Amino acid sequence: MKHFAYTVLLILIASSCISNKRITYLQNLPENEVINLDEFIPYAKVEYKYILQPFDIVDIDFASSNPELTEAFTFQGTRNIRGGMMGAGAGGDLFFFTGYSIDESGFIELPKLGKIQIAGLSEQDAKEKVQQAIDAYFKDDVFVKLRTAGIRYTTIGEFGRSGTNVILRNRATIFDALAASGESNILAKRNKLFIIRQYDGGTKIHQINLHDRALLASPYYFIQPNDILYLEPMRIRQLGNADNLSSSLQLFATFLASGLLIFGLVRGNL
Template sequence: MRKILFHLSLILLFSSCISNKRITYLQNLSDSTAIGLEEFIPFAKVDYKYILQPFDIVQIDFASSDPTLVEGFSFQRPMQQGMVGGGGGQGSDPLYMNGYSIDESGMVEIPRIGKVEIGGLTEEAAKNLVQEKINAYFKDDVYVRLRIAGIRYTTLGEFNRVGVQVIYKNRATIFDALANSGETSLLGKKNKMFLIRQYGEGTKIHQINLNDRALLGSPFYFIQPNDILYIEPMKIRQFGSADNLTASLALFGGVFASVLLIVNLVTGGI
């Protein structure tokens, strides 16, 4: 009886441990081609370009050798307090307050010009369309710059910080997104991260293995605006979060030791 209980306790102990292989990034896994250190890894060729969608926010700036020409295109832009660096709802986002929001019909309303439909276009095509509208309005040269107001994405599941995040870069990798979101928790399934991506005509769910070094050459190495990143928890998550798992296991161990003591006293007295 004692031997059985001893072996059961060992099984429970080892089953509660988390292998380093499950939490280490960029490994050379057996089912993929090995990639050595300092080996050149070309980026995957991706034909897809982000399509502007309803409720996106874009920044549109106008410039001219004659400053009076562009005064009518500028909103009043007071100093913003608490500019958001990473998202999560802290402070206010000046690009949200002063950018151009695309409505549900794909239109933006520009002073003097009126409504322009840029939804469904790439960033470059939208810029060219607004430039055409400006050229038709002015005889003098007025130049347009249009860009997405940062890369906004959402983190769900086993992240240390969940919610809508923002990276103020033109291009960001999946690891930029992880770092900006406070990393994943210890109990997240890094080998099965779901990336939900919006395309021109709908949405697709992709599965990513963060443990695999081959990710560096994957078409999902770079994130896109409006991506949703979701990481499932490991089964051991039912015993508690990464923060209180040690306490939960200690409590379980104490209870289990007490049971062993009681069983030992009962069986020893028989």
């Protein structure tokens, strides 16, 4: 009976172990190969250029030596909102209140200039299109600045923190997104990270492997605005999450050992 109890406990412990190969990033090095820390891995030959889409929000600002010209493009209270929210650390979310939303047809509407279609354009091309519109309206020089509200993405599944995050940069990698989301859970299938990415007229689902060094040269190494990242759980997740799995296994082992002990005592008294 004692040997049987030990055997059951060993099987239980072995089944609950998670191999390092299942949680280590950027693996697939040949055996016995000396890691070259200076190895150069070029980015994939995919132009990193986000294309504006309907329902995106862009921030447009104007500057001129003649302040009366730019005053016509400033909504009442916008400057105060920007100053107050930046002071409160609102970050990219302030563009929701002060920016211009692209409508379903791909247009933004600007004071004096009317509707301008910018969906389907890159940030730089959209800036140039707005600049052309204002140059045709004013004889004086007015400089246009147009930018998106950072890189907003959503994480669901086995992340440290699921939810929507904003990275206030023009470019961010998948590892930047992981770090900002509290890293991936120890019970996540890191070889199956799904990226739900928006394209003109629809979405696509891409699968990437965080174990594979080839990710560094992948076209999905850089995330894009509105990406949704989903990490599947391992099957062992059914026993509990990463925080309480160990406690669950210990409790189960205690009940098992107690049951075996009682069974042995009863059997010995028969």
